[in-house]
Amino acid sequence: MNVRTTEYLVFDGVTKRFGGLPVVDTPFHLTVPRNQFVVFLGPSGCGKTTLMRMSGGLDTPSSGEIRLEGEPVGKPDQRRGMVFQSYSSFPWLTVSQNVAFGMRYRPDLSKHEKHRRADHYLRLVGLQEFADTYPNRISGGMRQRVAIARTLAAGSEVLLMDEPFGALDAQRREQLQVELRRIQSEESRTVIFVTHDVEEAVFLADRIIMFSRRPARIIEDIDVTAQLGAARTLALRDSETFFRMKTRIIQTVREMEVNT
Amino acid sequence: MKRPLPEAFAFRGSISRRANVLVGLGASFAVLLIWQISSWKGWLDPAFLPSPVEIAQSLWTMVLEGQIVGNALVSIGRILAAFALSAVMAIPIGLLMSSYRPVNAALEPMVDFIRYLPTPALVPISIIWFGVGEETKIFLLWLGTFFQLVLLVVDDANRVPNEYIEIARTLGARPFQILLDIAWRAMLPNLVDNLRITLGWCWTYLIIAEIVASDSGLGFVIWNARRYMQTDRVMAGVFVIGLIGLASDQLIRALHRRVFGYLKSTD
Numbered sequence: 001m002n003v004r005t006t007e008y009l010v011f012d013g014v015t016k017r018f019g020g021l022p023v024v025d026t027p028f029h030l031t032v033p034r035n036q037f038v039v040f041l042g043p044s045g046c047g048k049t050t051l052m053r054m055s056g057g058l059d060t061p062s063s064g065e066i067r068l069e070g071e072p073v074g075k076p077d078q079r080r081g082m083v084f085q086s087y088s089s090f091p092w093l094t095v096s097q098n099v100a101f102g103m104r105y106r107p108d109l110s111k112h113e114k115h116r117r118a119d120h121y122l123r124l125v126g127l128q129e130f131a132d133t134y135p136n137r138i139s140g141g142m143r144q145r146v147a148i149a150r151t152l153a154a155g156s157e158v159l160l161m162d163e164p165f166g167a168l169d170a171q172r173r174e175q176l177q178v179e180l181r182r183i184q185s186e187e188s189r190t191v192i193f194v195t196h197d198v199e200e201a202v203f204l205a206d207r208i209i210m211f212s213r214r215p216a217r218i219i220e221d222i223d224v225t226a227q228l229g230a231a232r233t234l235a236l237r238d239s240e241t242f243f244r245m246k247t248r249i250i251q252t253v254r255e256m257e258v259n260t
Numbered sequence: 261m262k263r264p265l266p267e268a269f270a271f272r273g274s275i276s277r278r279a280n281v282l283v284g285l286g287a288s289f290a291v292l293l294i295w296q297i298s299s300w301k302g303w304l305d306p307a308f309l310p311s312p313v314e315i316a317q318s319l320w321t322m323v324l325e326g327q328i329v330g331n332a333l334v335s336i337g338r339i340l341a342a343f344a345l346s347a348v349m350a351i352p353i354g355l356l357m358s359s360y361r362p363v364n365a366a367l368e369p370m371v372d373f374i375r376y377l378p379t380p381a382l383v384p385i386s387i388i389w390f391g392v393g394e395e396t397k398i399f400l401l402w403l404g405t406f407f408q409l410v411l412l413v414v415d416d417a418n419r420v421p422n423e424y425i426e427i428a429r430t431l432g433a434r435p436f437q438i439l440l441d442i443a444w445r446a447m448l449p450n451l452v453d454n455l456r457i458t459l460g461w462c463w464t465y466l467i468i469a470e471i472v473a474s475d476s477g478l479g480f481v482i483w484n485a486r487r488y489m490q491t492d493r494v495m496a497g498v499f500v501i502g503l504i505g506l507a508s509d510q511l512i513r514a515l516h517r518r519v520f521g522y523l524k525s526t527d
Binding site: 056057075076077078080081082084086088091101102104137150156160 | 421423424426427429430431432433434437441442445446448520522523524525
């Protein structure tokens with residue numbers, strides 16, 4: 001029982017090569033407990049995205065195995081949903097149709113249940129007013145909310161997020177970070193969030209996995225919640241503990257750059 | 261809405277829809293006027309290039325004689341039939357080529373080869389195969405559009421963002437569901453644009469087919485008038501083709517704007 005809850009998502013000695021190019025060379029080991037918010041932090045092109053994609057079944061490990069609740073991860077399915085930085089919602093569907101699309105391949109849900117859930121998640125991300133609007137007519141931040149709502153409505157237990165706020169301006173990004181944290185704790189989901197932004201990582205994460213340059217290797221495994229607590233508000237950003245942690249990580253990143 | 265002139269003339273500036281139409285009509289009218297004046301002044305030999313007014317008069321006479329409407333309908337019918345055949349074949353084959361690498365590997369060299377053959381060069385062989393009936397015309401039109409269209413469909417399908425496909429996969433969609441629910445919907449606006457452009461090419465091949473082997477259609481009307489050196493009638497026939505092309509193009513554009521209105525962004 002205990003083993004099941006702590007060993008929720010497991011990377012067991014995973015490596016990856018694309019042709020002759022090693023992306024993850026040193027076997028990658030990581031155990032993610034249920035409902036943890038894990039941030040993969042590292043330089044662009046280091047292989048962190050590939051690791052996240054493999055956990056979604058979108059890429060296959062060259063060796064090693066990824067397990068979700070003891071079951072090896074095969075093809076992609078609703079249990080692990082993706083949120084991309086761009087092209088994250090379908091332009092030909094309205095906001096509410098986009099959210100409902102998440103349940104299109106769920107014949108187990110009744111029509112009534114689908115309707116209820118679409119409504120619930122639309123409200124959760126604060127887009128009920130824009131239900132009948134097309135994605136091209138709302139802001140980039142709202143489009144990312146649509147994507148989050150769609151993934152939640154699909155019933156994904158693990159949210160895989162690939163720099164989802166990378167294209168947004170600073171204000172919207174902060175606002176969405178606060179909301180994502182709130183949604184994640186309200187809905188109890190596990191998140192793997194890929195970014196190269198240190199401040200974003202510290203603000204969002206329960207735990208930060210810091211990566212080296214390619215081929216990806218873990219440099220540090222940081223327990224953020226132990227130091228900052230689980231509640232994340234805008235005020236936290238101005239606190240000294242937050243600032244110290246951010247500075248320390250930025251220094252580690254710099255040292256790594258100098259040493260390689 | 262009235263926009264100041266400097267804005268319209270700024271490099272890559274903006275223009276209102278109304279102004280756009282007015283400028284288009286005005287420019288066309290100006291060209292016709294210069295042409296007409298040149299004819300009045302006697303600078304143009306009417307046997308070589310009749311004036312717009314003469315062409316309009318001939319066109320009216322031809323309409324009254326019953327030469328235009330019926331033959332135009334025959335030509336349009338041939339184009340629609342051949343084009344529908346091309347599209348109905350090209351769309352599924354193109355989708356398969358873009359979805360499955362071996363299908364693409366097998367078909368692409370052949371399609372590319374045939375695509376570069378000049379359609380008029382295949383007129384003799386198509387007459388040997390199909391005679392001078394409707395089949396030859398449909399075949400030539402199909403030949404001229406199908407192979408181009410297949411590659412355009414492949415291209416449109418390949419340009420569907422990978423993110424859409426992967427989102428669908430993580431939502432549990434199977435390959436044919438991804439194809440119908442995602443790829444097809446995502447590529448449709450570009451596909452309709454490509455169909456519109458390809459439809460225009462049909463007229464070229466149709467006139468060739470109607471000149472070579474036909475006793476009906478606008479191509480026949482034009483070629484018949486040429487035999488008697490009735491330049492005004494030749495020009496009238498050409499004018500009707502241009503008009504039909506313009507009308508169908510504008511119609512499809514208007515439909516495109518309406519059906520794919522969701523593409524329009526506010527910023």
